Amino acid sequence: MITRTVLPENEARYAIEHHEFAPHVREHSRAVAVVSTQSWCPDWKGVDRWLRALVDDGEPADFDLTVFTVVYDREPYFNDYRSMKERVWGNGFVPYIRYYVDGVFIADTNQLSSKRFLETFRSHMRETAQ
Secondary structure (H helix, E strand, O other): OEEEEEOOHHHHHHHHHHOOOOHHHHOOOOEEEEEEEOOOOHHHHHHHHHHHHHHHOOOOOOOOEEEEEEEHHHOOOHHHHHHHHHHOOOOOOOOEEEEEEOOEEEEEEOOOOHHHHHHHHHHHHHHHHO
């Protein structure tokens, strides 16, 4: 099941300062995704649609997932966040998704399908279960 929430400003500022999200964000549930995007992005609109569909369908049924969203072009920390994302995380595209399992960073991607999004978590969980 997915829980969606907006990343609070103080958590975005923590990431800017520490170049990573705080442990309690990364460990909010077994699986966590943080989606960083800008409001104008057509790919974000597609990701938002399939995230809503996953929530409506009760997916994923096999693990709990928290999705934090930061639409940073609408925030006062826009330039700092964008700069950190591009310089430190090396990604200038939106949406940018960071994946965590058990609080550990496992992958990052840009726009993708809902199937590939969930498979990113499932494949890592299978690997660690073996």
